[in-house]
Amino acid sequence: MSNSEQTKKPGMTMERRRSLTGWLFLLPGSVLIVWMSFYPMVRAFLVSLMRGKPTALEYSEPLWRNYQYMFKDKVFLTSLKNTFTYLIIQVPVMLVLALIFASLLNQKDLKLKGLFRTCIFLPCATALVSYSIVFRTLFAYDGFINAILVKANLLKEPVNWLNDPTGAKAVIILALIWRWTGYNMVFYLSSMQSIDYSIYEAARIDGASPFTQLTKITMPLLKPIILVTAIMSTNGTLQLYDESVALTNGGPANASITMSHYIYNTTFVTSPNFGYAAAMSFMILIMVAILSAIQMKVGDKR
Amino acid sequence: MKKLLAVLLALTLVLSMSAVAFAAEDGKITIWTWDPNFNIASMKIGADMYHVDHPDVEIEIQEVQSEDIETAVAQAAVAGDLSTLPDIMLCQDNSFQKMVINYPEVYTDITDKYDFEGFGEAKAAYSTVEGRHYGIPFDAGTVVAAYRTDYLAEAGYTVADLTDITWTEFAEKAKEIKEKTGKPVFCTQAGSGDWILIMIQSCGASMFTEEGAVNLKDNEAIKAAITVYADLVKQGIILETNSWDEMIGTLANGSVCGTFNGCWILGSIMATADQSGKWDITNLPSLEGIEGATHYSNNGGSSWAITQGTDVDLALDFMQLYRNVDFYNAILPTTSAIATFAPAKEAPNYTAVNEFMGSPVFATIVEYGMSVPSNITGAYYYDARNAMATAITNYINGADLDSELAQAEDTVNFAMGF
Amino acid sequence: MTSSATGEKIKRVLMYAFLVIMSFISVFPLYWCFVSAFNTSQEVLGGKLVPGGHLAENIQHLMEQQQVFTALKNSFVNTLLVVVLSLTCCSLAGYGFEIYHDKWKDRVLGILMLSMMVPFVALMVPMFQMFSAMGLLNKYIGFVLPSISTPFLIMLFRSNARAFPKEIIEAARVDGLNEIQIFFRMFVPTMRPTYAAAATITFMNSWNSFLWPRVIMKTNESITMPMLVNNLTTGYIIDYGVVMAGVTICTLPTVIIFFFLQKSFTEAIAGSVK
Numbered sequence: 001m002s003n004s005e006q007t008k009k010p011g012m013t014m015e016r017r018r019s020l021t022g023w024l025f026l027l028p029g030s031v032l033i034v035w036m037s038f039y040p041m042v043r044a045f046l047v048s049l050m051r052g053k054p055t056a057l058e059y060s061e062p063l064w065r066n067y068q069y070m071f072k073d074k075v076f077l078t079s080l081k082n083t084f085t086y087l088i089i090q091v092p093v094m095l096v097l098a099l100i101f102a103s104l105l106n107q108k109d110l111k112l113k114g115l116f117r118t119c120i121f122l123p124c125a126t127a128l129v130s131y132s133i134v135f136r137t138l139f140a141y142d143g144f145i146n147a148i149l150v151k152a153n154l155l156k157e158p159v160n161w162l163n164d165p166t167g168a169k170a171v172i173i174l175a176l177i178w179r180w181t182g183y184n185m186v187f188y189l190s191s192m193q194s195i196d197y198s199i200y201e202a203a204r205i206d207g208a209s210p211f212t213q214l215t216k217i218t219m220p221l222l223k224p225i226i227l228v229t230a231i232m233s234t235n236g237t238l239q240l241y242d243e244s245v246a247l248t249n250g251g252p253a254n255a256s257i258t259m260s261h262y263i264y265n266t267t268f269v270t271s272p273n274f275g276y277a278a279a280m281s282f283m284i285l286i287m288v289a290i291l292s293a294i295q296m297k298v299g300d301k302r
Numbered sequence: 303m304k305k306l307l308a309v310l311l312a313l314t315l316v317l318s319m320s321a322v323a324f325a326a327e328d329g330k331i332t333i334w335t336w337d338p339n340f341n342i343a344s345m346k347i348g349a350d351m352y353h354v355d356h357p358d359v360e361i362e363i364q365e366v367q368s369e370d371i372e373t374a375v376a377q378a379a380v381a382g383d384l385s386t387l388p389d390i391m392l393c394q395d396n397s398f399q400k401m402v403i404n405y406p407e408v409y410t411d412i413t414d415k416y417d418f419e420g421f422g423e424a425k426a427a428y429s430t431v432e433g434r435h436y437g438i439p440f441d442a443g444t445v446v447a448a449y450r451t452d453y454l455a456e457a458g459y460t461v462a463d464l465t466d467i468t469w470t471e472f473a474e475k476a477k478e479i480k481e482k483t484g485k486p487v488f489c490t491q492a493g494s495g496d497w498i499l500i501m502i503q504s505c506g507a508s509m510f511t512e513e514g515a516v517n518l519k520d521n522e523a524i525k526a527a528i529t530v531y532a533d534l535v536k537q538g539i540i541l542e543t544n545s546w547d548e549m550i551g552t553l554a555n556g557s558v559c560g561t562f563n564g565c566w567i568l569g570s571i572m573a574t575a576d577q578s579g580k581w582d583i584t585n586l587p588s589l590e591g592i593e594g595a596t597h598y599s600n601n602g603g604s605s606w607a608i609t610q611g612t613d614v615d616l617a618l619d620f621m622q623l624y625r626n627v628d629f630y631n632a633i634l635p636t637t638s639a640i641a642t643f644a645p646a647k648e649a650p651n652y653t654a655v656n657e658f659m660g661s662p663v664f665a666t667i668v669e670y671g672m673s674v675p676s677n678i679t680g681a682y683y684y685d686a687r688n689a690m691a692t693a694i695t696n697y698i699n700g701a702d703l704d705s706e707l708a709q710a711e712d713t714v715n716f717a718m719g720f
Numbered sequence: 721m722t723s724s725a726t727g728e729k730i731k732r733v734l735m736y737a738f739l740v741i742m743s744f745i746s747v748f749p750l751y752w753c754f755v756s757a758f759n760t761s762q763e764v765l766g767g768k769l770v771p772g773g774h775l776a777e778n779i780q781h782l783m784e785q786q787q788v789f790t791a792l793k794n795s796f797v798n799t800l801l802v803v804v805l806s807l808t809c810c811s812l813a814g815y816g817f818e819i820y821h822d823k824w825k826d827r828v829l830g831i832l833m834l835s836m837m838v839p840f841v842a843l844m845v846p847m848f849q850m851f852s853a854m855g856l857l858n859k860y861i862g863f864v865l866p867s868i869s870t871p872f873l874i875m876l877f878r879s880n881a882r883a884f885p886k887e888i889i890e891a892a893r894v895d896g897l898n899e900i901q902i903f904f905r906m907f908v909p910t911m912r913p914t915y916a917a918a919a920t921i922t923f924m925n926s927w928n929s930f931l932w933p934r935v936i937m938k939t940n941e942s943i944t945m946p947m948l949v950n951n952l953t954t955g956y957i958i959d960y961g962v963v964m965a966g967v968t969i970c971t972l973p974t975v976i977i978f979f980f981l982q983k984s985f986t987e988a989i990a991g992s993v994k
Contacts, residue, residue: 018820018899019820019822021820021899022816022817022819022820022821022822022825023816023820023825024816025812025813025815025816025819025820025899025903026812026813026816026817026825026828026874028809028812028813028869029809029810029812029813029832029869029874030813030828030832030869032809032865032868032869033832033835033869033870033871034832036865036866036868036869037835037836037843037866038835039846039850040843040846040847040850041834041835041838041843043846043849044838044842044843044846047842047845047846048842051720053404054376054379054380054404054405054845055379055380055382055404055405055407066720069716069720072716073716074709074713075713101742104735104738104739105739106985114979114982114983115743116739116743117982117985118975118978118979118982119742119743119744119746119747120742120743120746121746121920121978121982122746122747122750122975122978123746123749123750124924125750125924125928125971125974125975125978126749126750126753126971127753127928127946127949127967127970127971129949129953129963129967130749130750130752130753130756130963130964130967131749131750131753133545133547133960134748134749134752134753135749136544136545136547136548137548137767140543140544140548160544162544163492163493163542163544178745178746182746183921186917186920186921186982186985187876187917187921189913189917189982189985190880190913190914190916190917190985191879191880191883191913191914192985193913193985194880194883194884194913221883224878224879224880224882225876225879225880227879228872228875228876228879231833231875232872232875235836235837239837239839239840241839248544249493249545251492251493251691251695252492252493252695252699253493253691253692253693253695253696253699254692259839260839260841263839263841263842264841265684265688267841267842267844268369268372268373268376268841269684269688270682270684270685270688270717271400271403271404271681271682271684271685271717271718272376272400272404273717273720274380274845275720276720277841277842278842281838281839281841281842282838282842284837284838284839285834285837285838288837289834289837292833292837293830296830336951336954336955337954337955337956338785338786338951338955339785339955339956339957340955340956340957364938364939364940365940365951366938367934367950367951367954368954370934373844373934373935374938376845377844377845377848377849377852377935380845380849381848381849381852381853383852386852386857386938547765547958547960550765550958551765551766554761554762554765554766555762555765555766566956567956569956569957570956570957570958573761573762573957573959574762
């Protein structure tokens with residue numbers, strides 16, 4: 001008994017020492033996050049339980065009053081519905097497209113690789129001012145998109161995209177896909193560098209189609225990074241603000257407003273209601289957290 | 303590793319030392335405002351004029367955007383430390399009451415310290431809360447109807463035909479103008495609610511009652527305005543664009559016959575040099591059957607606020623500029639910032655015929671400004687405005703006006719009910 | 721044989737055509753912006769698609785209105801500090817979470833991830849109070865501090881570390897390297913593509929960061945490029961030629977950085993390890 005314990009002991013301390021080293025590695029990053037994010041988050045959470053003027057906030061009665069109000073707020077419910085519409089359509093389409101681009105642009109014998117990669121990446125580096133003007137012009141009533149669609153007989157008459165509830169949402173989704181596909185591609189490309197190229201050659205000799213190569217080799221090997229991008233995109237879309245403001249200004253009649261846009265308005269545009277805005281923000285946290293937890297459960301198995 | 307960290311740490315420290323000092327000294331006025339071609343340019347001219355008699359006072363003008371100023375006020379008020387704010391800051395007229403009501407500890411009551419005689423009544427009302435003045439009026443948002451005279455001539459009309467008319471008369475004439483020129487008469491941004499607010503203010507009506515309660519669903523002026531507006535949109539007399547830049551684009555490209563907006567729109571019009579001599583302005587059509595209807599209204603504009611705890615006497619001494627006709631005369635040519643101070647209309651640059659517009663438009667606008675009826679903005683102006691804009695859009699798309707306005711009123715009451 | 725060869729050829733042509741079209745769609749708004757920097761405001765609004773001769777004029781107006789060099793300097797200092805510090809900090813943490821992973825570390829990561837899920841609007845006021853109290857307004861360090869450690873970069877390094885061969889670590893331990901040495905000598909060089917991707921994205925995010933600098937940068941001496949571009953778009957009269965000149969200057973650094981860093985995605989990791 002005592003003998004076997006003695007032989008185990010050095011091994012255990014070794015393991016424990018490693019585990020401690022691990023904690024040291026993640027200490028600076030974790031401390032910074034706690035300090036820079038959790039501290040203000042706790043403050044914001046307390047505010048979410050309060051009501052009143054910004055400088056004279058007091059705890060509301062009952063405490064969760066702001067959270068209750070949300071479900072009676074028609075604009076909030078509309079923004080919730082809009083945001084989820086964006087999420088459900090945009091995130092999967094974008095991630096699949098990003099994977100396809102990454103596979104295409106990772107081919108060894110592709111010419112002008114750097115140029116193509118840069119081009120596909122560029123949308124996310126393009127400033128909001130310029131791309132929103134271009135998008136609005138293209139989708140204007142007498143714009144290029146209508147001209148093409150009418151000519152190709154896909155539309156009987158032009159659609160005022162941005163002034164139509166469905167059209168406005170469609171433009172936002174397209175804009176999001178356009179803007180962020182290249183961004184996600186970058187992560188897939190960087191992870192693909194750890195896949196040995198000979199696997200693909202072997203598969204090709206076995207007669208596997210590019211599609212099979214993508215689903216059977218690339219995707220399983222990239223699973224960890226796909227998980228990361230899925231969580232990030234879910235988070236990004238649920239906090240979407242830029243496009244709602246710059247492309248449609250939430251319109252027509254709130255048909256495309258996002259939750260973050262509404263929260264911003266509640267904080268700074270309309271009469272400030274910090275407590276309610278904070279409560280809505282924590283609602284977003286809860287939703288992202290649940291979705292991420294599900295994604296982690298599905299995707300983070302070792 | 304250690305070396306790298308040490309280097310990074312040192313670097314960080316050095317950079318954090320190179321901070322910019324931001325303390326209010328004696329004899330120094332810090333001003334926050336936006337728009338280098340307009341507010342900032344005019345303030346710089348004002349600072350130069352002030353320096354003639356007060357060479358020792360340092361005036362620092364910082365470019366800060368309107369929303370950032372509002373955010374900074376909120377942050378400073380919540381933190382209970384106003385030292386991060388400047389001495390004087392510009393505020394949008396439509397936000398002014400919201401800011402004063404929510405952050406009373408930030409704004410100085412200047413009712414007894416500044417002379418408000420001569421400023422347009424409606425203009426001064428924007429920065430007045432419960433009868434107390436908190437703002438010094440600056441640029442006018444006096445509404446003008448500006449027309450392309452060449453297009454009107456094509457349809458056989460002159461600007462005089464469109465002066466002092468009602469909206470019904472306007473609709474008849476505009477229909478003909480549209481048919482003959484093939485162009486919409488006006489252009490506005492969809493979903494902004496600008497037009498409705500202009501029209502109701504021209505009757506002295508507001509989205510709120512005197513007591514501050516929201517007043518949308520039983521408001522005859524609002525109903526009349528929305529009906530007129532929607533009708534004009536449906537007939538294609540008003541073109542609704544989806545954004546500001548598209549709207550400016552229609553003016554620049556000459557694809558509409560005119561514009562109906564705050565007088566600051568003249569700046570954008572005059573920027574299109576090839577249209578010189580082709581424009582003129584007049585007053586607005588009036589709403590029929592509404593009590594107090596006039597031909598004058600306001601859209602936009604801003605006023606100066608003075609932060610509490612600063613050297614108020616010094617700041618107000620400097621702000622005497624805004625009672626100085628020479629100042630308004632000096633800033634007009636470079637900035638086209640139009641005064642809301644009545645005596646300014648006698649200044650040489652105001653009475654001179656404007657080459658581009660072909661008439662002394664600036665004197666005319668100051669005059670219009672004196673006739674604008676005042677309205678109530680209050681703390682919930684933007685809540686009501688957004689809700690009403692939603693109702694307008696839905697009504698144009700076929701919904702029932704009464705129930706839409708009732709719903710808009712509920713939305714505002716919801717926000718007020720917290 | 722020949723038919724499959726031509727089939728292969730057609731496939732390649734189609735693929736190139738697809739890439740060219742997609743590249744065109746991706747680049748078009750930026751192209752329009754570059755071109756517009758050469759045109760007058762009226763031409764920009766009229767949708768002119770070829771460059772004119774007004775670049776010098778636009779740049780001149782831009783320089784008169786705005787302190788472009790100050791903003792560029794601030795943006796570069798801010799961004800470079802963030803890139804260096806956050807890559808160091810987050811790759812250490814990501815490596816720690818993956819290589820020494822256990823149940824507790826996974827839980828900690830899960831909790832840390834919560835920090836990115838609250839919209840920034842809700843944190844603006846508390847963060848302002850915090851930074852104001854620490855005296856960090858208008859300072860580079862104020863800009864940098866909240867962006868150094870992000871759950872996203874930590875997760876990126878953690879997930880890419882999963883492909884890092886554990887045998888290398890074992891071998892290095894046998895060779896007598898300590899844990900820190902293993903990280904710097906083995907992991908860092910192997911993970912070059914990940915570092916390149918992280919650097920690109922961090923550069924871009926930090927360069928384009930807009931809300932945060934507006935909260936803490938309260939003087940014109942501390943403005944950043946996105947704030948400068950915003951300044952150009954808020955007046956009564958907007959000169960779109962000048963705006964596009966400003967946007968072009970603001971966008972170029974990211975484009976250049978990406979073009980050079982993307983080369984690191986071509987070197988297969990396996991080769992550099994062995």
